[in-house]
Amino acid sequence: MTTPTLHSLEPDFAKSGGLIPAVAQDAETGEILMLAYMNRESYLKTLATGEVHYWSRSRQELWHKGDSSGHTQKVKSLYLDCDLDAVVVKIEQVGGVACHTGRRSCFFHKLAKSGQFEILD
Amino acid sequence: MTTPTLHSLEPDFAKSGGLIPAVAQDAETGEILMLAYMNRESYLKTLATGEVHYWSRSRQELWHKGDSSGHTQKVKSLYLDCDLDAVVVKIEQVGGVACHTGRRSCFFHKLAKSGQFEILD
Numbered sequence: 001m002t003t004p005t006l007h008s009l010e011p012d013f014a015k016s017g018g019l020i021p022a023v024a025q026d027a028e029t030g031e032i033l034m035l036a037y038m039n040r041e042s043y044l045k046t047l048a049t050g051e052v053h054y055w056s057r058s059r060q061e062l063w064h065k066g067d068s069s070g071h072t073q074k075v076k077s078l079y080l081d082c083d084l085d086a087v088v089v090k091i092e093q094v095g096g097v098a099c100h101t102g103r104r105s106c107f108f109h110k111l112a113k114s115g116q117f118e119i120l121d
Numbered sequence: 122m123t124t125p126t127l128h129s130l131e132p133d134f135a136k137s138g139g140l141i142p143a144v145a146q147d148a149e150t151g152e153i154l155m156l157a158y159m160n161r162e163s164y165l166k167t168l169a170t171g172e173v174h175y176w177s178r179s180r181q182e183l184w185h186k187g188d189s190s191g192h193t194q195k196v197k198s199l200y201l202d203c204d205l206d207a208v209v210v211k212i213e214q215v216g217g218v219a220c221h222t223g224r225r226s227c228f229f230h231k232l233a234k235s236g237q238f239e240i241l242d
Contacts, residue, residue, distance in 0.1 A: 006237035009230055021142040021156060021207075030151025035142060035207040047236065079228035080238065082220055086142075086156040088228045099203055107200035107209045109130055115168065116127035117201065 012084045013040050019055060020085050024098060027076035027090035033098035034106040036063075038087060050075050052089055071095040133205045134161050140176060141206050145186075145219060148197035148211035154219035155227040157184075159208060171196050173210055192216040 011020050019037040026033055036054040038046070042062055045053040052073035056063040066072030073091040080087060099106040108120040132141050140158040147154055157175040159167070163183055166174040173194035177184040187193030194212040201208060220227040229241040 004233075004239040006233055006235060006239060007230075009238045023144055023153060023156065025151075025153060030146075032144060032146060032153070032209050035144065035202060047232075078232040080230040080232075081156060081227040082222050082224075082229065083227075084230070086227075088153050101203050103203075106202040106204075106207075108203065109128075109201040109205070111168075111199040111201075112125075112127055114127060117130045118125040118127060 009080060009084060011038075011040075011043060011080060011087060013043075015083075015085050019057070020087060022052075022054060022087040022089060024052060024073055024093075025088055025090050027092055031105055032107055033091070033093055033104065036065075043087070046075060046078075046089070052091060066094060069095070069097075069100075071097050073098070130201060130205060132159075132161075132164060132201060132208060134164075136204075136206050140178070141208060143173075143175060143208040143210060145173060145194055145214075146209055146211050148213055152226055153228055154212070154214055154225065157186075164208070167196060167199075167210070173212060187215060190216070190218075190221075192218050194219070 018039050021035055022038045023035050024033045037057055039055040042053040042055045052065045054063045072094045075089055077090045096104055109117040110120055112118045139160050142156055143159045144156050145154045160176040163174040163176045173186045175184045193215045196210055198211045217225055230238040231241055233239050
C-alpha cells in the first residue's frame with residue numbers, strides 16, 4: 001500500500017459569489033439529510049471544530065448547525081467535487097434530526113407517479 | 122395502509138435567481154455522484170423524460186446529462202427539501218460514470234487528517 005499524494009485545496013468560493021452548496025449525508029446510512037451553504041468562514045470553522053457550520057442565507061450569519069436545537073452534525077469525512085465548488089460532508093447527526101420540521105431529513109417531499117408530491121414522515 | 126395525501130408542489134426557482142442545486146445520488150448504493158443546477162426548464166424536462174437535465178452555468182444552456190458521453194442518468198425517485206429550494210434525484214447512472222474526469226463520482230477529493238486532500242480513483 002502506497003502513501004497517497006496529498007494536495008492543498010480549498011473550495012472555489014469566488015465562483016458563486018462567496019457561497020457553495022454543502023450536502024450533509026448520514027455517514028452510516030448514506031441518507032442525504034440536508035443541503036445548505038458555506039462561505040469560507042463557515043468552511044474553515046467546520047474543519048477547525050469537526051462540527052458542521054453553514055452560512056445562513058436568510059439570517060446572513062454564521063450558523064453553527066444545532067446551536068439552538070442541540071442537533072449538531074459531527075464531521076466523519078469531507079469531500080470536494082471536481083470543480084471545487086460543492087462539498088459533501090458525511091456526518092453523524094446528533095439527535096437523529098437534521099430538519100427544522102423535526103424530521104430526520106429535509107428531503108421529505110417525494111415525487112409520486114401523478115406528478116404530485118407525497119410528504120414522508 | 123392508507124393512501125397518502127398528495128400535494129402539487131414546484132421548486133422555488135425564484136429564490137436563488139432561477140437556479141436550484143440538484144444532487145444526483147446512486148439509487149442502489151446511496152453514493153453521491155454529482156451536484157449541478159436546474160432551472161425550471163431543466164426540472165420539467167427531467168420530469169417529462171425520466172432522464173436528468175441540468176442547466177449548465179458555464180455554457181448557459183439546457184444540459185441533458187450524458188448527451189455527448191452517453192452517461193445519462195435515469196430517474197428512480199425525486200425529492201424536494203423542506204424549503205423547496207433543493208432537489209435530490211436518485212438515479213441509475215448509465216455507464217457507471219458521472220464525472221467528466223471519468224470517475225464514478227465527482228466528489229473524489231477527500232479531506233485527509235493533515236488538512237490536505239487525497240485524490241480518490
